[in-house]
Amino acid sequence: MNSRHAVLGRIRAALADVPSEERPEDVPVPRDYRRSHTAPGEDTVTLFAERVADYRATVTRTDRARLPDAVAAALTARGAEHLALPAGFPVELLPAGTWQWHPEPLDVPALDALDGAITLAAAGIAVTGTIVLDTGPGQGRRALTLVPDYHLCIVYAEQIAADVPDALARLDPRRPLTFVSGPSATSDIELDRVEGVHGPRTLDVIVVNPTPLEPRP
Amino acid sequence: MSDRGVVWLGSPSFPDAAREALKDTQLRANLKRATSTIRTKRLAVASELDDWEELRETAAAIKRRTARHLDHYLVQLEESVTAAGGTVHWASDAAEANRIVTDLVRATGEREVVKVKSMATQEIGLNEHLAEAGITAYETDLAELIVQLGDDRPSHILVPAIHKNRTEIRDLFTAEMGHWGQPAPEGLGDDPAELAEAARRHLREKFLTAKVAVSGANFACAESGTVVVVESEGNGRMCLTLPETLITVMGIEKVVPTWSDLEVFLQLLPRSSTGERMNPYTSTWTGTTDGDGPQAFHLVLLDNGRTDTLADTVGRQALACIRCSACLNVCPVFERTGGHAYGSVYPGPIGAVLTPQLVGVENAASLPFASTLCGACYDACPVKIDIPEILAHLRAKVVEADRRPLKPQALAMKAAATVLDSPRLLATAQKAAAIGGRAIARKGRIRRLPGPLHGWSDTRDTQAPPAESFRTWWRKNREGDR
Amino acid sequence: MRIALFITCFNDTMFPGTGRAVVDVLERLGHQVDFPQEQTCCGQMHFNTGYRPDAVPLVERFARVFGEYDAVVTPSASCAGMVRHGHPVLAEEHGGPDLAQRVAEVTPRVFEFTEFLTDVLGVTDVGAYFPHRVAYHPTCHSLRGLRLGDRPMELLRAVGGIELVDLQAADSCCGFGGTFAVKNAETSGAMLADKTAAVRGSGAEVLCAADNSCLMHIGGGLSRQDAPVRTMHLAEILAATEGSGR
Numbered sequence: 001m002n003s004r005h006a007v008l009g010r011i012r013a014a015l016a017d018v019p020s021e022e023r024p025e026d027v028p029v030p031r032d033y034r035r036s037h038t039a040p041g042e043d044t045v046t047l048f049a050e051r052v053a054d055y056r057a058t059v060t061r062t063d064r065a066r067l068p069d070a071v072a073a074a075l076t077a078r079g080a081e082h083l084a085l086p087a088g089f090p091v092e093l094l095p096a097g098t099w100q101w102h103p104e105p106l107d108v109p110a111l112d113a114l115d116g117a118i119t120l121a122a123a124g125i126a127v128t129g130t131i132v133l134d135t136g137p138g139q140g141r142r143a144l145t146l147v148p149d150y151h152l153c154i155v156y157a158e159q160i161a162a163d164v165p166d167a168l169a170r171l172d173p174r175r176p177l178t179f180v181s182g183p184s185a186t187s188d189i190e191l192d193r194v195e196g197v198h199g200p201r202t203l204d205v206i207v208v209n210p211t212p213l214e215p216r217p
Numbered sequence: 218m219s220d221r222g223v224v225w226l227g228s229p230s231f232p233d234a235a236r237e238a239l240k241d242t243q244l245r246a247n248l249k250r251a252t253s254t255i256r257t258k259r260l261a262v263a264s265e266l267d268d269w270e271e272l273r274e275t276a277a278a279i280k281r282r283t284a285r286h287l288d289h290y291l292v293q294l295e296e297s298v299t300a301a302g303g304t305v306h307w308a309s310d311a312a313e314a315n316r317i318v319t320d321l322v323r324a325t326g327e328r329e330v331v332k333v334k335s336m337a338t339q340e341i342g343l344n345e346h347l348a349e350a351g352i353t354a355y356e357t358d359l360a361e362l363i364v365q366l367g368d369d370r371p372s373h374i375l376v377p378a379i380h381k382n383r384t385e386i387r388d389l390f391t392a393e394m395g396h397w398g399q400p401a402p403e404g405l406g407d408d409p410a411e412l413a414e415a416a417r418r419h420l421r422e423k424f425l426t427a428k429v430a431v432s433g434a435n436f437a438c439a440e441s442g443t444v445v446v447v448e449s450e451g452n453g454r455m456c457l458t459l460p461e462t463l464i465t466v467m468g469i470e471k472v473v474p475t476w477s478d479l480e481v482f483l484q485l486l487p488r489s490s491t492g493e494r495m496n497p498y499t500s501t502w503t504g505t506t507d508g509d510g511p512q513a514f515h516l517v518l519l520d521n522g523r524t525d526t527l528a529d530t531v532g533r534q535a536l537a538c539i540r541c542s543a544c545l546n547v548c549p550v551f552e553r554t555g556g557h558a559y560g561s562v563y564p565g566p567i568g569a570v571l572t573p574q575l576v577g578v579e580n581a582a583s584l585p586f587a588s589t590l591c592g593a594c595y596d597a598c599p600v601k602i603d604i605p606e607i608l609a610h611l612r613a614k615v616v617e618a619d620r621r622p623l624k625p626q627a628l629a630m631k632a633a634a635t636v637l638d639s640p641r642l643l644a645t646a647q648k649a650a651a652i653g654g655r656a657i658a659r660k661g662r663i664r665r666l667p668g669p670l671h672g673w674s675d676t677r678d679t680q681a682p683p684a685e686s687f688r689t690w691w692r693k694n695r696e697g698d699r
Numbered sequence: 700m701r702i703a704l705f706i707t708c709f710n711d712t713m714f715p716g717t718g719r720a721v722v723d724v725l726e727r728l729g730h731q732v733d734f735p736q737e738q739t740c741c742g743q744m745h746f747n748t749g750y751r752p753d754a755v756p757l758v759e760r761f762a763r764v765f766g767e768y769d770a771v772v773t774p775s776a777s778c779a780g781m782v783r784h785g786h787p788v789l790a791e792e793h794g795g796p797d798l799a800q801r802v803a804e805v806t807p808r809v810f811e812f813t814e815f816l817t818d819v820l821g822v823t824d825v826g827a828y829f830p831h832r833v834a835y836h837p838t839c840h841s842l843r844g845l846r847l848g849d850r851p852m853e854l855l856r857a858v859g860g861i862e863l864v865d866l867q868a869a870d871s872c873c874g875f876g877g878t879f880a881v882k883n884a885e886t887s888g889a890m891l892a893d894k895t896a897a898v899r900g901s902g903a904e905v906l907c908a909a910d911n912s913c914l915m916h917i918g919g920g921l922s923r924q925d926a927p928v929r930t931m932h933l934a935e936i937l938a939a940t941e942g943s944g945r
Contacts, residue, residue: 199451
């Protein structure tokens with residue numbers, strides 16, 4: 001309590017030049033920056049997919065009907081068999097097959113033994129290629145998307161915000177949030193980015209269109 | 218000062234340390250390569266945002282508002298963190314912060330902590346203090362791990378091991394990892410991906426078993442009590458998520474008013490620091506969350522010279538620093554000398570203005586002069602800290618603090634001021650310089666200069682002053698015609 | 700328009716040719732130039748070295764000597780920057796309200812030479828002829844202090860016969876920095892080595908800039924290396940008419 005008083009007292013003494021009647025909001029903060037750096041009419045979903053892929057994550061686009069097939073294709077490509085399944089994940093999205101779904105609760109050693117985790121997301125950010133997790137339904141505790149080496153994340157197109165300001169406005173700061181932009185990476189050696197350190201070294205993102213995609217030739 | 222840390226005791230002055238560093242050609246090559254890589258990336262991603270200047274203006278204004286009402290925002294932060302289940306501690310200086318953290322770790326009964334990279338805990342020398350108390354702190358950021366394994370010092374704010382290249386890191390891992398835990402694999406190569414993999418294996422078991430973590434904070438929102446850590450590797454997430462107890466040490470200047478203010482900083486910081494649109498991982502938490510993450514959260518608010526800095530109306534803007542290190546990467550001095558020459562955990566241009574303010578100018582008197590005032594740092598700074606302005610301001614404080622009247626430099630400056638305030642004396646001095654200079658010149662060039670100017674003349678010729686000054690020419694050629 | 704030349708103490712003593720060049724160019728463009736003899740120094744050395752109170756009489760002198768002119772032109776970006784940014788600070792910190800007022804009045808009328816030509820006179824072609832290979836070094840005070848931008852290059856591009864060559868890492872500081880080059884001579888020397896290497900690599904015969912101080916530094920390095928590159932203030936190129944017949 002002493003130090004609290006001392007520090008606050010020193011702050012007030014240091015700010016002797018600030019008029020006592022000045023309120024925080026009296027200090028002007030201009031807000032002339034753009035709410036979004038997308039071009040007018042730009043397809044934010046396509047931009048999101050491109051920007052996520054820039055981090056060397058893999059992005060697939062699908063629609064609701066074909067989502068289980070897309071999940072199956074991703075898991076097959078990665079050879080992932082044992083997957084953490086967060087509470088509240090819609091089981092109808094899971095493909096039929098030999099995959100082992102491990103529901104919560106999962107302790108750390110159990111998570112460490114799995115191949116990966118499949119989750120939904122709370123939001124996406126197009127300009128930065130970011131997915132945001134808020135531990136809500138279908139996302140699991142933070143450890144779920146951290147300990148296993150592979151993360152398969154499903155983002156609905158309508159969840160994708162154009163840019164950071166829009167995304168933050170959609171999120172609840174009282175929940176623990178994790179902003180994920182590509183797989184774990186480091187720039188610590190010669191300031192050159194390399195992917196893959198402590199977090200999941202592989203990130204797959206499936207973007208789901210609300211309306212059916214055109215059948216591909 | 219002794220209670221504050223920040224500077225490495227016994228460090229030589231900047232010019233002396235720089236002279237030694239410049240001899241290390243490997244270091245020069247490593248620095249040049251790394252800083253030029255990051256400069257190119259930063260420019261590319263900053264230029265993607267056509268409102269970069271407006272974002273900088275807003276960021277500076279938010280920081281200005283916060284600084285001018287810091288007491289208000291800290292009390293608000295304390296309330297919101299407490300309401301969310303956290304515990305807030307106040308630390309006047311490094312010694313007190315170290316004591317608080319040590320006591321909190323002891324109370325858990327643990328003897329090991331995992332650490333997220335944090336400038337604040339570097340500043341206070343927490344690891345050394347914990348070691349004295351029998352507690353081992355494991356640095357988990359790759360660069361901090363490199364520094365710790367090498368019993369080295371950090372040389373950069375963002376990438377503390379920038380002074381080492383891949384081969385040196387490989388050799389270090391091979392030699393040292395086994396002493397701390399999981400050894401490096403046999404035949405480890407120097408590919409950065411391979412080195413990152415070795416770090417993963419080395420630290421994995423620590424992460425999965427640690428009960429206590431220590432972190433810093435990039436931001437804390439007063440309104441919501443939300444604390445933010447921005448990182449890349451996932452070591453931060455490991456520390457913030459898996460242990461039972463989390464202790465965060467945060468400089469009091471890191472508070473921002475609201476959650477939505479982060480929309481500015483989360484755009485500026487990654488682009489300015491690693492040159493990415495967004496860093497791989499940003500974690501935010503508000504107090505504790507039942508069933509997820511640490512169930513005990515302690516936030517230590519650290520003064521340690523920040524209120525002294527706040528009291529200086531010019532220097533206070535340095536508290537806006539978000540530790541992106543863009544100023545280091547563009548600084549021509551840092552690029553040649555590296556960070557160790559600054560003798561402080563805060564190197565580079567921002568270190569040259571922050572360190573003397575945190576510990577007192579008399580304890581870091583050479584740092585404000587460790588710059589050509591070229592201004593590249595100001596242009597790169599995402600929160601528009603006018604570093605050259607503060608440097609010039611602090612130089613005056615250094616001179617003021619060292620008012621030895623017979624100091625040669627002070628005498629010379631006084632004499633120069635007298636001459637320069639008199640056109641007559643100036644003309645006389647010009648004539649003397651012309652005669653003297655021309656007498657020692659050979660073919661119009663002076664090779665060696667005496668006294669304090671010898672360093673200059675080691676690599677530069679000086680041209681002999683011309684026989685006739687401009688004012689003499691003017692009198693002869695123009696005054697007559699009017 | 701009453702135009703005063705602020706030669707700066709450094710140019711006055713070491714580079715009088717630059718002052719003559721400024722006078723030549725302005726007279727060629729039909730303007731009369733005054734040189735108030737009471738002028739001395741802007742106080743930059745004292746300001747940047749921390750001896751602020753010693754610089755205050757120089758600020759007072761500057762405001763007194765140049766207060767009556769419509770425009771004050773100086774062939775030094777760093778001294779122009781000192782007047783524009785440093786004098787108000789010194790007047791506020793160490794002078795009375797009267798000095799602050801006089802500084803505020805004179806400061807907006809002080810122009811670096813290329814700024815004066817392009818912004819005030821609206822001229823880019825000053826009728827110069829200089830048939831040489833030239834590189835331009837944007838000094839820190841031109842580039843970041845005064846934000847001269849492309850102005851010097853516009854003027855150079857209009858010079859007859861000139862061949863402009865690129866300078867690698869042109870925006871990097873040369874390492875001069877006033878007393879920095881003395882206090883931190885070795886670090887300054889390391890920066891200088893990179894700058895002279897870039898200059899030599901450019902293939903230029905002449906290196907020009909808007910600050911003689913940086914040119915003296917770079918030129919001193921080139922001279923020590925016996926490099927076949929001359930340094931010249933930009934004004935001297937703009938004043939040149941050699942063999943042009945105009």
